[in-house]
Every structure is written in C-alpha cells, then in structure tokens.
Amino acid sequence: MTTRDGEPHPPWYKDAVIYELHVRAFCDGNADGIGDFPGLMTTLGYVRDLGVTALWLLPFYPSPLKDDGYDIADFTGVHADYGTLSDFQHFLDEAHRRGLRVITELVLNHTSDQHPWFQRARHALSGSVERDYYVWSDTPERYEGARIIFRDFEPSNWSWDPVAGAYYWHRFYAHQPDLNFDNPAVRRAILEVVDFWLGLGVDGLRLDAVPYLYEAEGTPSENVPLTHAFLKELRSHVDARFPDRMLLAEANQWPEDAATYFGTGDECHMAFHFPLMPRLYLAIRTEDRLPIIDVLAQTPPIPEACQWALFLRNHDELTLEMVSDEERLYLYRAFAQEPEARVNLGIRRRLAPLLGNDRRRIELLNALLCSLPGTPVIYYGDEIGMGDNVYLGDRDGVRTPMQWSADRNAGFSRAHPQQLYLPLIVDHEFHHQAVHVEAQQRNPHSLLNWMRRLLALRRHHLGGERAGAPAQGRAQHGLRACGAADAAGPARRAFGPRRRGRRRGPRPRGSGAGCVLAVSSMSTSPRTRAA
Ligand code: GLC
Numbered sequence: 380m381t382t383r384d385g386e387p388h389p390p391w392y393k394d395a396v397i398y399e400l401h402v403r404a405f406c407d408g409n410a411d412g413i414g415d416f417p418g419l420m421t422t423l424g425y426v427r428d429l430g431v432t433a434l435w436l437l438p439f440y441p442s443p444l445k446d447d448g449y450d451i452a453d454f455t456g457v458h459a460d461y462g463t464l465s466d467f468q469h470f471l472d473e474a475h476r477r478g479l480r481v482i483t484e485l486v487l488n489h490t491s492d493q494h495p496w497f498q499r500a501r502h503a504l505s506g507s508v509e510r511d512y513y514v515w516s517d518t519p520e521r522y523e524g525a526r527i528i529f530r531d532f533e534p535s536n537w538s539w540d541p542v543a544g545a546y547y548w549h550r551f552y553a554h555q556p557d558l559n560f561d562n563p564a565v566r567r568a569i570l571e572v573v574d575f576w577l578g579l580g581v582d583g584l585r586l587d588a589v590p591y592l593y594e595a596e597g598t599p600s601e602n603v604p605l606t607h608a609f610l611k612e613l614r615s616h617v618d619a620r621f622p623d624r625m626l627l628a629e630a631n632q633w634p635e636d637a638a639t640y641f642g643t644g645d646e647c648h649m650a651f652h653f654p655l656m657p658r659l660y661l662a663i664r665t666e667d668r669l670p671i672i673d674v675l676a677q678t679p680p681i682p683e684a685c686q687w688a689l690f691l692r693n694h695d696e697l698t699l700e701m702v703s704d705e706e707r708l709y710l711y712r713a714f715a716q717e718p719e720a721r722v723n724l725g726i727r728r729r730l731a732p733l734l735g736n737d738r739r740r741i742e743l744l745n746a747l748l749c750s751l752p753g754t755p756v757i758y759y760g761d762e763i764g765m766g767d768n769v770y771l772g773d774r775d776g777v778r779t780p781m782q783w784s785a786d787r788n789a790g791f792s793r794a795h796p797q798q799l800y801l802p803l804i805v806d807h808e809f810h811h812q813a814v815h816v817e818a819q820q821r822n823p824h825s826l827l828n829w830m831r832r833l834l835a836l837r838r839h840h841l842g843g844e845r846a847g848a849p850a851q852g853r854a855q856h857g858l859r860a861c862g863a864a865d866a867a868g869p870a871r872r873a874f875g876p877r878r879r880g881r882r883r884g885p886r887p888r889g890s891g892a893g894c895v896l897a898v899s900s901m902s903t904s905p906r907t908r909a910a
C-alpha cells in the first residue's frame with residue numbers, strides 16, 4: 380500500500396500507541412468484582428480518546444490463575460470470569476469499528492499443569508508423543524546453565540512429578556511446565572492456536588517468554604538457534620494466511636540478543652527494548668543522559684519493517700536483569716528502599732510512586748517514551764498516575780482495579796467492596812477517591828489531559844492516523860535519536876522524528892510532516908548553552 384503522495388505505507392505497528400491492560404483489572408460489567416469483556420467494551424471510547432491505537436490484553440484464557448493467567452489450561456477459550464468467546468468476538472469487532480487494533484498473548488513456552496496436555500503427558504508412556512509434549516528427565520542435573528527467573532519462589536528449573544516418576548522442566552513457576560518444542564506435534568499444536576486467534580481477527584500476538592522455547596546442554600538455554608528456526612516457521616505460516624498482523628517478542632535480553640528476534644525481517648515484527656527501560660530511571664536519577672545514549676549506541680540497526688516496543692512500566696516488576704551489578708544496587712537503593720518493593724530481580728512499583736509522584740519527572744519519562752525510536756507502550760492507570768501496593772504479594776500490587784471515578788469501588792465495579800479481585804489503592808497520596816479518570820477529565824492541567832496532548836502531538840508529527848483510518852495523509856516517518864546537545868552539559872539529549880528518505884517538493888497535506896526536535900533534560904537545574 381502507498382500513501383497519496385506515493386510513499387510506501389508504514390505498517391500499522393510502527394506508528395501505533397499501545398495500551399496494555401488486564402481485562403480483569405479494567406471494568407466490571409456484571410458486578411461480581413472482576414473485570415470482564417462486557418465491562419471493557421464500555422471503556423473503548425476512553426482509550427480511543429486518550430490517543431491509543433492498539434490494545435494489548437493480558438491472558439484471558441481458562442486458567443487456575445496462579446500466575447495471573449500466564450498459566451493457561453485451555454489455549455482457545457475465555458476464562459468464565461471474563462465472559463465468553465462471543466463476548467470476546469464482540470469486543471474485538473467493536474474495537475476494530477473504532478479503529479483500535481487488538482494484541483493478545485501467545486504464551487507458547489509453557490502451560491498450566493492443569494492443561495489437559497500435561498495431565499495426559501504425566502500418565503502417558505515414557506517416550507510416547509503425548510508424554511513428550513513436555514520436557515522430562517530422570518535427573519535434575521540437566522541444562523544446569525539455565526538461570527532461575529522466579530528466584531524468590533523456585534529453587535530449581537526441575538520439579539519432580541510423582542505420577543510420571545520423572546522430573547519436568549519449567550523456566551517459571553513449578554505449576555507451569557515448559558512445552559517441548561523438539562516435538563513436532565507441539566509445534567503443530569501451537570500453530571493451530573495461532574490460526575484460531577488470528578482467524579477471529581486478532582491483529583497481533585505477544586510471544587511470551589520467547590527466548591526459552593528450546594533448551595541446549597552446556598548453554599544458558601536462551602536464544603537457542605532452534606528457537607529462531609521455529610520463529611521463522613511461525614512467521615511464514617502467519618504471512619501466508621493472515622496479512623497485516625504483528626508478532627511481538629518478549630525477550631528480556633541485551634539489545635544485540637533481543638534484535639535477533641527480528642531475524643532478517645523474517646521472525647518477529649516487534650520486540651520489547653528491555654535494557655532501555657531501567658536506564659531511563661537511571662538517567663533521571665543520576666541527572667545524566669549517558670545510560671540512555673550508551674544503550675542506544677549498543678542497539679544494532681534493525682530491518683526496515685521492524686520496530687522496538689518501548690515501555691516505562693508493565694504488569695511485571697521493573698526488571699533489573701539487563702543492568703550491571705553496580706547499576707542494580709544503585710537502582711534498588713534509589714527506587715526500592717523497602718524490602719517489600721523488591722521481587723525476584725526487580726522492583727514491583729508503578730510509574731508515579733517510583734518517581735516520587737513528581738509530575739515533572741512523570742512528564743519527562745513519558746516524553747522520552749514518545750520520542751525515542753520505537754512504539755510506546757503505556758501501562759493502564761499510569762496515564763492518571765495511579766499508585767501501587769507493595770504488600771499484595773507477587774506482582775499484584777501493580778495490577779489493582781482501574782480508578783474511574785469517586786463512585787463505589789472507584790467506578791470499577793458495583794460489587795461489594797470486599798468482593799473485588801484485588802483491593803483498591805488507599806494509600807493517602809494515591810487514594811482512589813482522589814486519583815481517578817473523572818476528576819482528571821475535568822481538569823485541563825491534569826496528567827491525563829497532558830498525556831492526551833502528548834499523544835496527539837506525536838500522532839500529528841509522525842503523520843500517523845488511527846489504525847484503520849484512511850491511508851491518505853499518512854506519510855512515512857521514523858523516530859531516531861539525533862546528535863546530543865553536548866555543549867549544554869551531560870544531562871541533555873535530543874531525540875526527534877526524522878523523515879526517512881529525502882523528498883523534494885511540497886509537503887503532503889494533512890501529513891503533519893516536518894521535523895520536531897524534542898529536547899529532554901535530565902537535570903533538575905536549568906541549563907543554558909554557553910555563547
Ligand atoms: C512473562 C510475563 C509474566 C509471567 C511470565 C511467565 O514474563 O510477562 O507476567 O509471569 O512470562 O509466564
């Protein structure tokens with residue numbers, strides 16, 4: 380496809396703004412204290428008006444919910460708490476009607492131990508196709524190079540199954556056995572899951588925990604070549620059947636390794652930039668742009684149609700896996716003094732509390748999010764500066780109900796307050812009766828309205844219209860980090876959109892074309908350039 384002035388049309392995910400939410404946390408339609416698809420439908424106007432173009436939904440499939448739905452018991456169903464498959468289809472159609480794309484989760488590395496595949500496997504004969512849906516061993520001494528990810532909870536990546544009489548492999552919780560990608564039947568079964576959701580019309584899939592699909596003795600069992608081979612197979616499968624879809628890799632890796640998930644443009648379309656995220660916090664705290672410049676310099680160029688997904692916070696802890704030991708120590712001291720704020724190798728806090736609820740710092744990080752090279756991903760509630768609750772256990776403290784109004788249960792649900800799936804935030808500074816959408820909608824100076832203006836500005840200057848809008852007027856633009864404003868001191872950095880390719884002649888109408896220079900200063904004191 381091309382734009383009116385003949386330039387190639389950028390794929391939708393390159394100028395998207397993604398909004399991450401959990402169905403259970405967003406809006407409760409049937410007053411049982413748990414968010415659901417009918418409730419979510421009523422909020423589509425809100426997210427569209429925020430300037431978001433795509434929604435990323437956390438897992439909503441049948442699950443024992445021991446890892447908030449990342450422990451899947453049925454890949455092609457909808458958890459009864461959230462509605463039915465036809466509720467999902469209705470939601471998807473309504474989102475599309477409003478020009479919003481929908482990204483869902485493909486949790487392909489593991490299942491719940493309640494999944495029928497695992498129940499069948501533990502009873503099946505050793506060596507059978509059914510047994511080999513998972514990774515078994517007589518000894519827990521295999522793949523010892525693999526790190527333990529949930530180190531606060533799991534002592535080993537192997538657990539004993541008394542029914543099978545063998546150990547099974549799991550990179551996450553023991554109740555989440557890893558699927559065995561060496562088994563062709565597993566690979567086929569996963570492709571069927573992909574066909575199911577893309578067939579319904581889902582626009583993108585986030586590939587959860589994708590570096591861990593294959594194990595290899597004598598290595599850390601991450602980013603194994605066979606994993607990339609499978610991703611190429613997945614990509615060509617998708618391309619052959621479903622045009623205009625997107626695969627997003629969750630690969631918590633150094634930039635060089637994360638970039639391998641793009642392949643040569645034949646694996647994932649997008650990948651999260653994990654190492655950038657903690658460095659934004661490091662830069663703001665040390666008032667020095669160096670951590671950002673440094674990680675961008677370490678980031679290799681990526682294929683034209685690919686894109687980084689950038690984020691400040693998400694549903695997990697602020698992971699400190701991709702920083703040095705010194706940096707980790709510093710970040711813990713700076714942002715998580717209380718031991719309760721720490722979990723695994725990270726910090727379980729939301730954006731506003733992390734930044735001391737300092738409006739200017741919140742604005743600064745969001746402005747960087749929207750001007751660094753990549754697609755911004757906003758975590759629900761951070762656009763109103765929601766608080767967190769580090770006492771809730773695991774990562775629940777950043778997954779509390781969305782705060783809509785000063786009504787009962789912050790307008791999230793009509794249920795009895797004790798029925799809510801998680802309690803509302805009642806911390807004095809972030810109390811749900813003060814921090815909510817309704818109040819901020821009325822106040823032109825609120826964070827919510829500031830975020831709207833920021834996203835509108837970005838959309839205007841990237842030339843991107845909402846997904847699904849007519850192609851006319853969408854000029855191809857790219858974001859890139861420009862030269863540093865060195866003379867102004869170590870704190871400042873300029874980032875801005877840049878037109879790809881030189882074009883002469885008048886600017887296309889309605890494209891919002893032009894070059895915007897976004898200058899961000901990490902310093903707390905004003906700097907002027909020496910004459
Ligand atoms: C991913 C998810 C996280 C989940 C884990 C195991 O890292 O983001 O929430 O616990 O995978 O599925």
Ligand code: CA
Nearest residue numbers: 407409413415
């Ligand atoms: Ca409900």
